[in-house]
Amino acid sequence: MKELLKQKEISILAIILLIGAVLSFVSPVFLTVGNFLDIIEGNVVLGILAIGMTLIIITSDIDVSVAAVTTAVAVSIGYLFTYLPDSWISVLLLFLIAPVIGLVMGLVNGLLVSIIEIPAIVVTLGTLNIIAGIVLYITNGNYINSTSFPTSFMEFANYELLGIPILIYLLAIVAIGTWYILKHTLIGRSVLAIGGNTQSSVRVGIDYKKVKLFVFAYMGVLAGIAAIAQTAYTKAVDPNGMLGLELTVIAAVVLGGANIHGGRGSVHGTLLGVLLLAIMQNGMILARIDTYWQNVVTGAIIVIAVSYDHISYKRSQDKLAKIEVEA
């Protein structure tokens, strides 16, 4: 465990605990189990997407199309509901179809980035425009509400196991699964390797194009799962509901200690980043801080966090004495 939580994650944890301590004084509600479950359940979508984004950022790329992809899958789910029979099999089927739809979109991003060698930010900017445009065209911006949802899905959405909402289990499964991939599979180690040094990875025979393709495809799969979670949580499909979420996702990953230049990042760090954002939001509501100030605080924390991180990085680089100077 000590090995797992290195300095960076520790400092995020410290900040979370600090905010938590303050908030528990401000509001007695904060430290209740119910509040915590609410916080986590409300951020399952952000968490799942941030986990996928972690892999992409580790390889020093970025994906700004995640929110659009998730919305596209959610909209597809909404339409599927009219065709699927009302049975638990349909819910299971959903867990097959949604990730596959996400996968296809992720693969398009991945192919353009790895094979055609267009910078990821440009590719995903393009696919963001395309996907969001198509979604808006098809839905006309209209909301699909839960009246058209099969009851089996509603049962799934409201299901609690041991008093914990099902969506939290979903996040846990994604987190553990991704952690396992990153830590214990060849492809996961390759993700870290190409992020650490692409040239070295070529020399040791890692096909970095395949790895890049993988991270974008995996992001797509997770976006598919996130779409189910979003639909279950909001009990509706809102084509505009996730506008701009991609930037919050990136913020969570960066707060969680992943390095935008690649090579660094972890699932637990990202979860801490998500938690930090979530607790701040929740805390500000509990502390009755005008909701309009919440973004000010969040934005300030992001700027301070990335600045602090950069300054401490520079310091550590300076400390690496290049030359043993004789006394």
Add this chain to the structure above:
Amino acid sequence: MSDYILQMKNISKTFPGVKALDNVELEVKKGEVHALIGENGAGKSTLIKILAGIHKPDPGAKFYFEGEEAKINKPIDATLKGVSIIYQDLSLFPNLSVAENIYIGQDSNKKPWKKINWKNIKKTAERALEELEVDIDPNTTVERLSIAQQQLVEIARALAFEAKLIVMDEPTSALSSSEVEKLYKVVDKLSSRGISIIFISHKLKELFRVSDRFTVLRDGKYVGSYQTEEIDEAKLINLMVGRDVSYEKNEKEVETGEIIFQVSNFSKQGNFKDISFSLKKGEVLGITGLVGSGRTELAQAIFGVNKPDSGELKIYGNYVQIRSSADAVKKGVAYIPEARQTQGLVLEQSIINNISLPILNRMRNKLKLIDRKSEVQLAEQYIKSLDVRPALPDLPASKLSGGNQQKVVIGKWLSAQPKILIIDEPTNGIDIGAKTEIHKLLRRLANDGIGVIMISSELPEILAVSDRVLVMRHGRISGELGIKEATQEKIMSYALNSGKKDDSSDVLHESNQVSQGV
């Protein structure tokens, strides 16, 4: 069974516009240390990259491993034949553990979902490190290791792969003298265990120390292979350059005059300490010492891009403060870095834009806009006076040869009309002809009254160009020699031992640290 672990025949490689290799061969016997020698640009790296499967040779190339013909199309093919390559810039992953770095690549032809066997990785790594008898914790991340330790991790990786042939590309270029000696021992040990080694270096003394045989390349062509003991240094140089080499001595033509530049008590933690020296008008001051003795750090501190902790500068008797490179330009100090392509030039940009960069503010007309005409004139002037070829001012700097690139960097700084010019490894990666040209140019500048400080590892160069030599060692000035008394031996003893003459056997070994050759 063949005596040879590797035979490469008919190796040619054509890049757009260049024939990098022309019908080259390389044969390495089992268990021998085989040196691969040639000047910069002779084709050593290209040959190795072909062996590694990174470059594809032109059709007709043949590879034999232990007498059997084989195909090398991608890196894994070479790996499977037992070839491990340790590149000069190493192929490590700073963010991963030592153990994983040692093991990585062994699974690269396996399924991507294959489960990692961490126990096996650790065991493999520990075994390899033990074999090397080095004490590195396999759990630490590689970024925390010194360069020498990182190199050992690479060698351990080769051992873990059960490599039969290890290629080491300039392995000693970033090591301290004691580390170099340790590396030689590792090399000896590997070869005694029957592992063949291809050792690439341009330090000739070093090659005589480690190698059994060597192959010489020149201008992409195969010159020949020889037993080490049947040849001496002079002959080797002759083979490499195709003629006898000694730099023309550039004698001082004017009497050195007043002190124009003075550095007092410059110190920076972890870089250098208590550096004081002065420079006279018309003088070329050489600064040498081992790689990592603090020369470059000192130069960059004077130039304002590496902030010193303390110290003072005087130019023409006046105290000056240089807090940035912009200050340096204003005060008349120019610095030409060693890393020409990454620090010296903006490669994608034209010769004109590079030359005028330090003095853009002086290129402006009354409207404060850049006057393109005078900019072009300026560039043409230096292209002509420095004989840059091709003489096309609009050409991106990336399209020039190393020597011509260096001339553009020099032109850039001459345009700023500096009082003091610091030039770091002025002829690194430049062919012989252009080298002498640059030496002459430095002398000419000194004659014109510019104070020239030349940093170089190449002792023949130091001796050919400087009027006075400062030797640095572990961040301090360990000796100062007038050109009349300076010899390679004396400089080396200062570079290694603060001038003490005892322990001379060590000096001989370690003198490999500073290049003796071309």
Add this chain to the structure above:
Amino acid sequence: MKLSKESILGLIALGTFLLLALIAPGFLSSNNITSMMFQLPEFGLIALAMMVVIVTGGIDLSITYIAALSGVGAALMLTNGYGILPAIIVAIFFALACGAFNGFVISKIGVSPILVTLGTMVLFEGIILAITKGNSISGFSDGYSLIGNGYYLGLVPLSIVIFVLFAIITAILLSKTSWGRSVYMYGSNETATLFSGVKNSRVLMKVYLYASLLAAISAIIMTSRYNSVKVDLGSSYLLQSVAAAVLGGTNIHGGYGKVIGTVYAVMIFQFIRNGLNLLGFHSSLVDVVIGAILILVLAMNFFSDKFKKVAETRKAEKAA
């Protein structure tokens, strides 16, 4: 003769114009042409701002919120009874303050622009929300509305004159001043530029200041045209401006980019948006087409580069 990237783009813009003139009813009507001229400047200015930042190898994700905050500044002045000039000055001041903040963190502390502006984007949005409580501020003087709706000499929309003026200023600044040159040099290789005696941090600071100035001008036009301001003023232009800069030939890694290229790209976007609209396409399909063009152009670049390389190697092999 070989055409430059920009000229090819210019031809594409012309081609798009002609094609739409043929197939889209009313595209050439004077009404339609003027309405395009009214719409183009606000986006064009943001795209130019983004381009200048991208030439340094950076990106400014906060640019549209800088514009919105600047618009809020103007709106507050106007609704509190101040004149047009003070309102414009405050708008510019608000934007420059934001730009200075970005510039400080990026150039002095050295944090990567994408991270800084990701944070400041949320921060500036928050400041706007805190000021406006999420409401829109509206009802400005008639004089002010002339900026975005009036005509110059009764002929050309005033806003397009302002845009052309700033496009020319940007072009001159980039290609003719030592700052502009340093911007390109920094974008190509910041270390070599620093080692040539350029004050990198000052260059970078001015880049973020200038980008926010352009955002302020855009904000003034937008607020004047819409006669109101809200937190999402111009926010749809954020990613589009990156797309326009890149389509206009700007290298996303820095070092290259021209005003004229970006202007052509902005025109292409405007023609398509307007033309598809006239053809009865849903407005959201415009985004689809723009996204597709962006990817197609870059994919074509990739294949033509590859083709060139293969051809060069073949030639070399033949020569050998």
